[in-house]
Amino acid sequence: MLTSLSITSLYVLDQDQALDFYVGTLGFEVQTDQQFGPMRFLTVALPSDPGHAVLLELPAPPSVSPEIAGQVRDLVTKGAGGGHLFFTTDDAHKTHAALKEKGVELPEEPVVQPYGIDFGFRDPFGNSVRIAQMTPPPSA
Known part of the structure; x- marks a missing residue:
């Protein structure tokens, strides 16, 4: 059976800007920052809750196809x-x-x-x- 939620994904348009906001402004800490195949796998978590990370993910392959990545970026910017x-x-x-x-x-x-x-x-x-x-x- 399921025991916990470890990572949730959030689309961001610039991972370095996301780091600045989530780490520099909100106080998260970087858990993982590595190149994982075609993507940068970047997770952050609150120091008080390291078991729940947020994947700061670009709307690009492999999460979405190149054909719809632009549409996803547009939706993200519109909230x-x-x-x-x-x-x-x-x-x-x-x-x-x-x-x-x-x-x-x-x-x-x-x-x-x-x-x-x-x-x-x-x-x-x-x-x-x-x-x-x-x-x-x-x-x-």
């Missing part, structure tokens, strides 16, 4: 590439302020939701990123 990352934080307001200070474009302020406080933005390529400070579950 319709299917890339979504959901993170938790201990303090949504503090995280929002820190990201704003680092120059991340934040179109949303933190908002109280039934599950906690959250806000969202897009990475430099158009992928959706949401960050939530979860409300503790009620005690039994």
